[in-house]
Amino acid sequence: MKELHLEELNKAHQELQEAHAELQEATMHSMKYAALEERIRLAREIHDGLGHQLTSLIVQLQALEIMLPGEPKKASETITQLLQIARQAMGEVRVAVREWSSDEMGLGLVALKGLVSQIQGRSSIKFNFIQESEISEWPHETSIVLYRTVQESLTNILRHSNATSVTIHLKEVNNEIILNVSDNGSYVEEKPLKAGFGLKGMMERCRLHGGTCTFTSVKPHGLCIEITLPIDALGSTNLRT
Incomplete structure (x- = not known):
């Protein structure tokens, strides 16, 4: 009876270990999926935010080219605005690069x-x-x-x-x-x-x-x-x- 009881305990312990390993693996998959979703969200934000900022930058640079000969004062004010847009765009790029490069496995x-x-x-x-x-x-x-x-x-x-x-x-x-x-x-x-x-x-x-x-x-x-x-x-x- 003792041997039978010990065998049952060993079997239950093995099943518990297998269930734990399966749970750990499922958690890893869940974490990787969550990390992937976060990267997609960041990519979407960069595309929307950075794309809008770069479009605005291009349009204002084209206007600046026309403005420079006749309205130098207004052109100078526009340059300040363009620098601000460019810095905002660079900030978004840095945030994304930091997020993507810092967690290669996507587990943290x-x-x-x-x-x-x-x-x-x-x-x-x-x-x-x-x-x-x-x-x-x-x-x-x-x-x-x-x-x-x-x-x-x-x-x-x-x-x-x-x-x-x-x-x-x-x-x-x-x-x-x-x-x-x-x-x-x-x-x-x-x-x-x-x-x-x-x-x-x-x-x-x-x-x-x-x-x-x-x-x-x-x-x-x-x-x-x-x-x-x-x-x-x-x-x-x-x-x-």
Whole structure:
């Protein structure tokens, strides 16, 4: 009976390991898809914004050519406007290049932003993503933990919070990732927070990775979820700004 019981336990453990591996692989696919969507969104914004600015630049340069001989003062004012447009266009290019080049695998920052964009697209809630420091190139396991905890946080907000705005703050301090997801929903401090399966799963996932997941109230109402995770020094290189 003991041998049979041990065999059943080993079989259940193997099945659990296989299920975990499948879940990790599915998460990786989800992250890559989110990163791809974020890159497409950036490309669309560049095409629309930069294309409009360059068109305006060309039109005004053509006008400037005609203006120079007879209206030098007005031409000088136009040059100032053209320089401003050119600087705005260059700023957009720099942002896009930084986003695309900093996360080659699409498993870190770009995937998180893509996840937020996806949820924003199917919700009336206003999302604001704030990056407060340079961000490292995270190891895959760290990226997966962050992605899944943020995904669960935002899903929980959509289902239960009645929030109209959500702010995601991300920074790295002393070789540690600190990510806050705060909303202006209906939760108040006086009401006890019932940690269901999703919230408990977030806390356990962070704990197993050497981090923490805590919940605090937001004044006058709302909930803040703070996720802290250590950065693997061997797997991270400061790249993103």
